[in-house]
Amino acid sequence: MLRLSSLKQSLKTRSFSSAAAGGLKNNVKVVGLESQKPYELGSVSVVLNMGSRFEKPDQAGVAHYLKAFGFRNSKEKTGFRKVREAELQGAMLTSELTRENVIYTVECFKQDIPYFFEMINEMTTKTLFNSWEFEQVNSTVLLESSIAASNPLTVLSEQLHHAIYRTGLGNSLYASPSNSINSSEIVKNYLASRFTAENVAILGSGISTEQLSALVSSSDLSALPKGSSEAPAKSKFHAGSEIHTGSISEFSHYALAFEAPDAATARLLAEFLGSSSGHIKYSSGISPLSKVASEFPGSSVSSFTNSYSDSSIVGILVSSPSAQLRSVLDATVKQVRALADSQISPESFGRAVSCARMYYLNNIAESASGTRAALASTAFSSPCTFSQQLDSASLPTLQAAVKSTFSSKPAAASVGNSMLTPYLDTIL
Incomplete structure (x- = not known):
């Protein structure tokens, strides 16, 4: 595992290169994070810029199905063979879906990266999308959607995004039981509609960018056609929007979200308010939101962020017994509005910067998925990285x-007892 200092420097200076295709440069993006440790685990990922934000009205849920078709039967290898080969070599196969990307990953010993790159290359370019596989894929998708629907915080996140963005980034990550995706051909066509070099990135850990580029250059991915797909509409933050979902529960969850200028600023604002990742064991800390939480035993008040290629938000999550939700929200809004008019001390600024940097580096260093997320987030957007934005703060x-963020009007969503849930105009 990379040390924090070296990882920070790697991510700060790392840029995406383009793999050569037929003597020309195509726009498949390639980046690797190399390590000198001989037995370290490595990984290779294919990132497809085909997340749920790109779905059209008649395609709702198709990105979820595309994720579920990962590592299934392809032209040269069956799904069973892929899984069996991974088991024999101690590798792990995963498919992930974000609002912007579908990510297929193989985690393995780094000396096995070339072997598994061939697998993931063949799977990405030659998946068969057999009609008889759709029933099993559909069952998997609906199970995942059902599990998500039973988690109030997942429902809250989905509803909050829908309230803020409506379409695009507001599209759900999960296919609904009543979705119109009824064949594998629809999934295949969705992939084909955006399967150009500009919408593909190859990420690797335990391998250098140069070595990974050489693998890509001799693969089918290097032959992908150039050409940009239809660009999605620029994301718009709809201030004042709110969605409230009723549930039979004595506990309620309420989220307020504000528009932030960029990912680093959003994280700084979150740490200034007080994040959910406590920095003092067995203590809620000394942040503004922790002071609110200490006034209401049994409730939690913390900040969160979500950042995308063209939008970032910073929010506040309140989880409380339904009967005292309004009181907690009133105190939270009062605290936040007061911060908008107050002066930030150098100590508070230093704490926010240090906590933001540690949150970012620690989450990447501690998990392979964190590294992939950090790299994937910059693959199809501005080359300016989180670290560069943070250094300029x-x-x-x-x-x-x-001042500008917390004096603006937020969006809101809630899950809980609807009769005890306040609307925005009653707490602002």
């Missing part, structure tokens, strides 16, 4: 961000 810029 200053007390005056944070002060201005606090």
